[in-house]
Amino acid sequence: MTAYCRVSFPLAVNQAFLYRLPDELKNRVRPGSRVIAPLGSRKIKGYVLEVSDSSSEPGFQVKDLAGVIETGPVLSAKFLNFIRKLSARSLSPAGLFLELTEGPARVPETRLVVWLTDKGKEVLEEGKLRGKSRQLLELVSQKALSPAFLKKKLGDRRLSSRLKSLEQAGWIELKVKKRKLRENQLQAAPLPRQLSLPVVFPPEEGPAGSIFRALQATNFQRFLLTGEAQKRSELIVRVVDEVLKDEGYIFILVPEIEQTRRWLPLVKQLGLEAVFYHSRLTEKKRSEAWEQIISAKSRLVIGTRAILFLPVEPVRLIVIDEEQNKLYDQAENPAFEVREGAELRAREEGAVLLLSSSCPRVSSYYHAQSGGELIDSGEPEVLSAQQVVYLNQAGWLPEKIKEETEPYLKNGQQVFFFINRKGYAGYLFCPACGYVPRCEACQIALRLDKKKGELVCRYCGQSISQPEVCPVCGQKLRAGRVRGSQFLLERVKKALPDFELALVEESEDKKRMESCLKKIESGKIQVVIGTEYALSRLCPGRFSLVVIVEPEMSLNLPDFRAAEETFIRMFKASELLDNQPASKIIIITSRPGEPAIKDGARRDYLSFYRRELEYRRLLKYPPFSLLVSLSLAGSNLRQAARVSRRLMEELEQRFPALEIIGPKVKPGQWRKVRKEVRLYLRPGTTEGLTLLSQFLEEFSQTNSSVHLQSRLLF
DNA sequence: AGCACGCCGACT
DNA sequence: GTCGGCGTGCTC
Numbered sequence: 001m002t003a004y005c006r007v008s009f010p011l012a013v014n015q016a017f018l019y020r021l022p023d024e025l026k027n028r029v030r031p032g033s034r035v036i037a038p039l040g041s042r043k044i045k046g047y048v049l050e051v052s053d054s055s056s057e058p059g060f061q062v063k064d065l066a067g068v069i070e071t072g073p074v075l076s077a078k079f080l081n082f083i084r085k086l087s088a089r090s091l092s093p094a095g096l097f098l099e100l101t102e103g104p105a106r107v108p109e110t111r112l113v114v115w116l117t118d119k120g121k122e123v124l125e126e127g128k129l130r131g132k133s134r135q136l137l138e139l140v141s142q143k144a145l146s147p148a149f150l151k152k153k154l155g156d157r158r159l160s161s162r163l164k165s166l167e168q169a170g171w172i173e174l175k176v177k178k179r180k181l182r183e184n185q186l187q188a189a190p191l192p193r194q195l196s197l198p199v200v201f202p203p204e205e206g207p208a209g210s211i212f213r214a215l216q217a218t219n220f221q222r223f224l225l226t227g228e229a230q231k232r233s234e235l236i237v238r239v240v241d242e243v244l245k246d247e248g249y250i251f252i253l254v255p256e257i258e259q260t261r262r263w264l265p266l267v268k269q270l271g272l273e274a275v276f277y278h279s280r281l282t283e284k285k286r287s288e289a290w291e292q293i294i295s296a297k298s299r300l301v302i303g304t305r306a307i308l309f310l311p312v313e314p315v316r317l318i319v320i321d322e323e324q325n326k327l328y329d330q331a332e333n334p335a336f337e338v339r340e341g342a343e344l345r346a347r348e349e350g351a352v353l354l355l356s357s358s359c360p361r362v363s364s365y366y367h368a369q370s371g372g373e374l375i376d377s378g379e380p381e382v383l384s385a386q387q388v389v390y391l392n393q394a395g396w397l398p399e400k401i402k403e404e405t406e407p408y409l410k411n412g413q414q415v416f417f418f419i420n421r422k423g424y425a426g427y428l429f430c431p432a433c434g435y436v437p438r439c440e441a442c443q444i445a446l447r448l449d450k451k452k453g454e455l456v457c458r459y460c461g462q463s464i465s466q467p468e469v470c471p472v473c474g475q476k477l478r479a480g481r482v483r484g485s486q487f488l489l490e491r492v493k494k495a496l497p498d499f500e501l502a503l504v505e506e507s508e509d510k511k512r513m514e515s516c517l518k519k520i521e522s523g524k525i526q527v528v529i530g531t532e533y534a535l536s537r538l539c540p541g542r543f544s545l546v547v548i549v550e551p552e553m554s555l556n557l558p559d560f561r562a563a564e565e566t567f568i569r570m571f572k573a574s575e576l577l578d579n580q581p582a583s584k585i586i587i588i589t590s591r592p593g594e595p596a597i598k599d600g601a602r603r604d605y606l607s608f609y610r611r612e613l614e615y616r617r618l619l620k621y622p623p624f625s626l627l628v629s630l631s632l633a634g635s636n637l638r639q640a641a642r643v644s645r646r647l648m649e650e651l652e653q654r655f656p657a658l659e660i661i662g663p664k665v666k667p668g669q670w671r672k673v674r675k676e677v678r679l680y681l682r683p684g685t686t687e688g689l690t691l692l693s694q695f696l697e698e699f700s701q702t703n704s705s706v707h708l709q710s711r712l713l714f
Numbered sequence: 715a716g717c718a719c720g721c722c723g724a725c726t
Numbered sequence: 727g728t729c730g731g732c733g734t735g736c737t738c
Contacts, residue, residue, distance in 0.1 A: 007738080011715045017738040040717060040737045062738055131729065160717070639734090705735065719734090726728080 001053045005029060005065065007037050007046040008095035014087070014708075015701045016049050016094070018058060019065040028068045032075030032098075036067040041160065045069065047098040049084065072102055073294075073311040082348040086341050088693060091700045091710045092334035100309035103294070104287040113144040113175055114163065120171030133162060140172060147174075201242055207375040211239050211352060215246075215316060220347045224323075224368035225356040226605075227377030229540060229575075232356050233266055235377050236319055239354075240272065240300060248316035249293075252302040253342060255325035259536060262321075263302050277303035277310070305331055305338045308345050315349040318342050322536075323355035323364060324568050335709045359571040359605055362564055362612050363623040363714060383574065383602040387584045395549075395588030396483075398495035404586060405545060409499060409526050413544035417492060417529040418573040420554060421484040422505055426450060428477045430470035437467065437477075448479055488549060489529050501527045504534035535572040543576050544583045548601065552591045560621045563596040567608050570600020620682075622713045626689055628681040630696070632663075633707040643706045644677045647699060651681070654695060658683060 003021040019037055021029060029035060033048040043066050075083075079101075087094040116124075116137060124137045139145060139153060151159045166172045201212035207225075214221040225232055236252075243250050254260055257278045267274045275289045275298045292298040293310060301307050305328075308318075320328070320342055328338040339355070346353040355364055368374040394400055405415050426448035429436050437446045439457035446455035448466065456463040470477055481487050489503050502516050502525045517537060519525045530538065554566045577583050585601050592598070599608035617624050632647070634640035644663050651658060662679030683689045693710075700708040 004738095009715085009737090011737095013715075013737075015737085019738060037738085042716070042737095044716090058738080060738060161719095704737090716737095718736090721733090722731085724729085724731105 001055055002057075003051065003053055004062070005035075005051045006049045007035060007065075008049050008087075008093055008098065009037075009039065009044060009046040010095040010099040011044075011093065012096075012707060013704055014091055014093045014697070015704065017046075018062055020062050021051070022064050025065055025068055028070070029065070031077070032080055034069040034072050034102075035065055036069065037065050038063050047095050049080070049094060075101065075311055076313060078313065078348045079311055082345050085344050085348075086336055088697055089340060089344070089710070089712065090334065090336035091696060091708050092336055096334035097309065097336075100306060101311045103290045104283065113146055114140050114150065115144045115173040115175055116140045117171055117173055119169075120166075123171055133166065136162065136166070137171065144175070201246070207377060208235060208238055210375070211354070212242065214352045215239075215243065218316075218350045220350055220353070221373070222343065222346075222353045222368075222371075223355065223373045223375055224360055224364055225354055225375045225377060226358060226360060226365070228381070229358060231377040232358070233263075235375075236354070236356065237266060237270060237272075239317065241270070243316050244272070244299060246316070247299075248314045249296075249299045249301065249310075249312050250317045250319070251307050251310075251315060251342075252300070252319045252321060253307060253338070254302065254304060254321050255327040255338075256536070257304055259322070260302055260304070267300075267302070272300055273298045274300040274302055277301050277307050279304065279306050305341065308338075308341050313349065315345065315351045317352045317354065318346045319354045319356060321356050323357045324359055324361050325536075326565070329711060335711075337711050340712060358575065359568050359603075361561075362609060362616065365605075365609055366613060366623040367714075381579065382604045383577075383585070385602070388598075388601045389584055389586045390592040391586060391588045392590060393588075395547075395586065396491065398491060401492055401495035401547075404547070405496065405527070408545045409496070411544075412523070412526075414520070414523065414526050414528065414542060415545045415547065416534075416538065416543040416573075416576055417488060417527075417547045417549060418531075418534070418551075418569075419485050419488050419529065419549040420532055420551065420569060421482070422486075422531055426479050426481050428455065428466070429480050430473065430475050431478050432475040433470060433473045435470050435472045450479070483550075485529060485531055492527060492529060496527060499527050500525050501529065504528055504530035504537065506531070506533045532569060535569070535576070538576055540575045541578045544578055544580060545586065546573055546577050546584075547586045547588065548573050549588050550590075551587065551597050551600075552589050552594060555591070555594065555596060560616070560619070563612060563615070566594075567596040567600040567612075570597055571603055571605070574601050574603050625682050625684075626686070627713040628683065628689070628692065628696075629678070629711040629713055630681060631676050631678050631707075631709045631711075633676045633709070634705065640677045640706055643703050644679070646703070648679075650695075650699065655683075655688070655692065658688070658692070 003026055004018055005021055006016040007019055008016045017037070017039065029048055029051060031048055031050050035046055035048055036043055037046050039046075075098075083094050083097045086097060120137055121141065124134070124141060136150060139150065147159060147163060163172070163174065167174060201216050203209070204212065211223060214223070225235065240250055252263065254262070257280055260276050260278065263274070275292045277289050277293070281289060293301055293312060296312070301310065320339060323339065331338050331341075343353055345351070355368075357364075360368075365374070391400070408415055427436060427445055428448055437455055439446055446457055446464070449456050449463070453466045454463045455466055467477060469475060485503060485505055489501065493501055502520060504513070504516065504520075507513055516525070520528055520542075521539060528534070528538065528543075548570065551566055551570055554569070555562055557565075559565075574585060577585060587597060587601055589597060595608055595611045599605075616622065621627070632640050632644050634643065648660065648663070651660060659682040660679060661682065663677045664679070681692065683692050696708070696710055
């Protein structure tokens with residue numbers, strides 16, 4: 001009998017590799033172990049998924065496992081199950097997920113150095129060598145250096161093959177050097193704690209009561225909590241408080257790092273022992289947080305999706321704050337759907353999953369309502385129709401802006417302008433024939449840089465000098481402006497020259513933005529213009545007038561959730577309004593009757609929900625069907641298209657009843673090098689989904705030249 | 715991912 | 727001949 005193990009690597013290779021276990025490693029390797037394994041010409045870190053005995057050799061050459069790394073967390077079977085399921089669902093390699101469980105970075109215990117041999121010295125002195133090889137030997141002649149350093153210094157992409165040939169010639173030697181380790185680096189992380197369960201929760205009726213009963217049962221159960229933010233957090237805090245009296249961990253998941261701040265005052269006020277955890281902590285902070293969590297000194301963890309991979313047990317409650325947030329479906333490296341990840345973890349742990357939002361996704365609401373897991377923390381406040389004013393294009397006029405805002409500003413109140421388009425970009429066009437200069441290579445309309453007098457391609461970065469006349473009809477070209485945030489800023493400035501304005505949108509200068517937000521909070525800045533970025537960063541209930549500019553733009557996006565997303569944005573913008581009788585919302589739009597706009601502004605969730613649900617029912621979109629969203633990303637379009645054709649053929653053959661929507665090429669984001677082909681699959685049943693998932697997993701393993709990502713929409 | 719390998723054009 | 731650039735395919 002020979003012992004084998006399957007190993008997954010933290011690489012973009014969704015495949016487990018089989019290795020033989022040498023006798024001396026047999027007792028030290030178990031599922032979850034971190035190991036060193038030879039892969040191609042390198043030796044790299046990987047994670048053992050399973051260990052097995054077999055008497056028959058597989059049909060390929062099996063290499064021996066090279067070693068075990070004994071430090072690091074020990075993973076339970078439950079936890080590995082969670083990782084395996086998530087990996088299968090998302091088609092992302094288990095190794096990438098497992099790397100996230102490691103906690104603070106550890107300094108490697110050894111390092112490789114390149115030595116110059118006597119023979120190498122001779123060759124160097126003879127002076128026959130040229131180019132990079134000579135440079136390399138010269139560098140190494142002073143002192144031994146690491147391959148990584150040499151690669152950087154020489155700018156050599158093929159350093160490893162060069163080292164190999166130099167080593168073979170006997171001119172250099174590769175040696176392993178041991179590093180001195182500090183005491184704490186040698187310690188293995190403690191085992192996940194298995195706590196004694198269960199304990200009694202207060203018996204009561206009402207919203208908290210049903211959550212307590214679910215916690216008591218320690219079985220997976222899913223709730224949707226809706227209602228106003230303040231009331232929702234009050235309820236969450238009550239539940240958290242009870243669990244902390246008991247045992248086990250609580251994860252509160254927020255969509256982005258920024259949003260951990262919202263929980264800070266609440267935690268302080270209640271004197272809760274909480275740890276904030278996310279990927280951008282400094283090394284020291286990360287170690288401290290890790291230590292707090294692992295040792296169970298703190299069992300309440302608030303943070304981004306990184307917290308789902310904390311190897312602690314048992315987890316009793318996972319809260320997904322702002323469940324409607326799009327960032328939850330955009331996790332990358334590894335790619336996965338965060339809500340799905342949270343649910344899989346909760347299922348494995350027998351924990352309660354609590355989705356929370358004032359305007360949940362239509363699917364979430366539908367599933368919660370039909371499953372009886374909806375908790376409404378209080379009557380939502382719908383604005384009266386009188387508080388919402390519609391303007392057409394005239395709303396852009398400086399005089400109009402002045403007229404509408406001045407009463408509020410003179411009163412010392414604040415005004416927010418919401419525009420969902422970042423825009424600095426100007427462009428050239430021909431007023432006679434409509435010609436627009438495009439990049440010859442990329443076929444994208446060129447952006448006008450007025451200061452430099454140049455036209456620039458956003459895609460490839462190439463620029464040409466600004467032409468005067470239209471090459472088609474000879475007319476003088478005119479400059480147009482995208483009516484985005486920058487344009488709006490200038491307009492408002494013109495209308496309100498006596499007030500200080502702030503533009504709140506994504507920017508490089510994080511510090512400036514921070515002080516800007518503080519000035520808004522203190523009331524120093526009265527007029528704020530913001531994009532979607534601002535919605536999650538400004539305080540709800542702060543503004544007396546909210547002006548929403550052309551929200552209909554996002555309605556035409558080719559996505560069945562376009563209306564829902566528009567509605568959510570409207571709703572969130574509307575939540576910034578204080579609840580004074582004189583306060584109002586102005587919407588500059590050409591489509592005032594659109595439900596997403598009308599209901600969003602008034603925060604009338606149910607009205608929008610009913611209508612949208614009907615639309616989804618008619619078109620058989622989620623929640624009335626399952627959709628698998630697939631993306632194939634390759635280094636170039638041809639490659640991605642080739643694999644997508646192969647995929648289509650195989651799908652049609654194996655699943656004749658499967659509905660395939662697409663494929664189409666995703667319009668590339670600026671600067672993105674990878675090209676993506678997207679398609680949707682609609683399996684009729686859940687059994688169909690299981691078979692489909694299996695097939696997709698196999699397919700992604702045999703077609704590793706492209707990046708396959710799958711996302712389940714339901 | 716990273717690495718090898720092969721093909722190609724440029725340049726001692 | 728040798729070097730570097732780029733595309734392709736594989737790793738137990």
